[in-house]
Amino acid sequence: MESKIVLANRVQQIKPSPTLAVNAKAKALKASGADILNFSVGEPDFDTPPHVCDAGKQAIDEGFTRYTAVPGIIELREAIANRMAQDRGWKYEPDQIQVCCGGKHGLYNMAQALFNPGDEVLVPTPYWVSYPAIIQLSGATPVFVPLAEEDDFDLKADILAQYATAKTKGIIINSPSNPTGSIFSAQALESIGKMALERGWIVISDDIYDTITYGEGTLAHILDVNPALKEQTLVLNGVSKSFAMTGWRIGYTAGPQHIISAMNKIQSQSTSNPSSVAQKAALAAVSGPQDFPVRMKEAFVPRLDFIMNALREIPDVSCVLPKGAFYVFPNLSAYYGRSFNGKKIEDSVALADYLLDEALLATVPGAAFGADKFIRFSFATSMDIIKEGMKRLASALARLQ
Numbered sequence: 001m002e003s004k005i006v007l008a009n010r011v012q013q014i015k016p017s018p019t020l021a022v023n024a025k026a027k028a029l030k031a032s033g034a035d036i037l038n039f040s041v042g043e044p045d046f047d048t049p050p051h052v053c054d055a056g057k058q059a060i061d062e063g064f065t066r067y068t069a070v071p072g073i074i075e076l077r078e079a080i081a082n083r084m085a086q087d088r089g090w091k092y093e094p095d096q097i098q099v100c101c102g103g104k105h106g107l108y109n110m111a112q113a114l115f116n117p118g119d120e121v122l123v124p125t126p127y128w129v130s131y132p133a134i135i136q137l138s139g140a141t142p143v144f145v146p147l148a149e150e151d152d153f154d155l156k157a158d159i160l161a162q163y164a165t166a167k168t169k170g171i172i173i174n175s176p177s178n179p180t181g182s183i184f185s186a187q188a189l190e191s192i193g194k195m196a197l198e199r200g201w202i203v204i205s206d207d208i209y210d211t212i213t214y215g216e217g218t219l220a221h222i223l224d225v226n227p228a229l230k231e232q233t234l235v236l237n238g239v240s241k242s243f244a245m246t247g248w249r250i251g252y253t254a255g256p257q258h259i260i261s262a263m264n265k266i267q268s269q270s271t272s273n274p275s276s277v278a279q280k281a282a283l284a285a286v287s288g289p290q291d292f293p294v295r296m297k298e299a300f301v302p303r304l305d306f307i308m309n310a311l312r313e314i315p316d317v318s319c320v321l322p323k324g325a326f327y328v329f330p331n332l333s334a335y336y337g338r339s340f341n342g343k344k345i346e347d348s349v350a351l352a353d354y355l356l357d358e359a360l361l362a363t364v365p366g367a368a369f370g371a372d373k374f375i376r377f378s379f380a381t382s383m384d385i386i387k388e389g390m391k392r393l394a395s396a397l398a399r400l401q
């Protein structure tokens with residue numbers, strides 16, 4: 001029976017995360033006994049390190065199970081400030097930091113605190129799936145700035161200028177990027193910084209993958225371009241990826257005090273503090289030894305090498321070499337227009353569906369990231385699965401004609 005209850009406009013305009021949809025279908029197939037290889041997952045395939053788990057257990061045993069300060073316990077905010085100072089040389093006071101329920105929640109609080117209907121927010125595309133929805137939920141409009149495969153998905157100043165208007169309120173950058181694995185060059189960051197300063201934009205830097213980079217050199221950061229940018233930049237991060245803590249739900253934002261204060265107001269009237277127990281675990285992660293993220297990254301290197309080599313051997317596939325995160329984002333569009341059993345594959349959704357049905361590979365279609373020519377494969381999975389998966393991919397693509 002059709003319900004009489006009409007849902008709010010805001011929920012009707014946003015799409016459910018397509019990554020979750022693929023995951024659900026893959027899980028259902030798996031439950032029915034199919035030998036699904038899962039390349040769709042956006043989290044490390046590592047357990048949270050023991051010293052971090054112990055800190056969480058100890059918090060429970062010691063009765064640290066009540067409300068905390070809304071923006072997080074002071075020890076954790078101090079530890080985050082110290083880590084940023086030590087690793088990056090940035091100076092933040094604890095009242096310039098908000099701890100929240102995961103990196104995604106930090107973005108949500110930011111959008112609610114900053115954006116009005118009519119505001120435009122620049123989103124370099126391919127983008128992380130949640131940016132458009134989070135912007136739309138605030139009433140603002142995401143404006144997609146295309147990044148080209150030929151440019152290694154780096155941002156070009158002249159392209160950026162084409163999408164900036166008088167309504168532009170800010171820009172979200174994500175380097176290293178999910179889904180492309182690309183990082184923005186110092187030059188790209190300089191042009192963003194220059195426009196942001198001239199036009200008074202807020203820069204939102206989603207740094208969630210900053211511990212997972214490959215190759216030589218340090219990761220360029222927008223805050224290092226011009227010290228004045230600190231007054232109009234929010235740095236978002238968390239322990240989900242760096243310490244394999246996706247289920248603990250701890251993220252944080254550092255930025256100008258008046259913006260953090262506004263975000264605290266939003267948080268105080270919605271979630272209140274993030275889990276007290278998870279905060280203690282995050283404190284152990286942020287203030288303790290930093291070898292875990294390094295070891296995790298080292299484990300990703302041979303997988304990245306293998307998957308890139310395998311992709312290079314498949315005809316008509318191109319793939320930008322990722323410089324960070326744990327995804328490859330090959331361009332498979334040469335296969336669009338080809339058919340299997342008389343059924344034509346027209347786009348990334350159809351191809352991902354074909355790979356799931358015919359090769360038992362769970363992936364995420366590029367359409368989910370605003371880039372229909374591509375499909376995202378996560379290599380946060382075992383080498384055995386990657387080897388078998390690439391074999392299946394090559395043979396499934398070869399069967400299309």
Ligand SMILES: *Cc1c(COP(=O)(O)O)cnc(C)c1O
Nearest residue numbers: 102103104128178208238240251
């Ligand atoms: C995983 C991820 C986040 C944060 O995830 P949480 O689980 O909410 O901490 C933020 N941005 C990007 C691009 C991500 O991939």
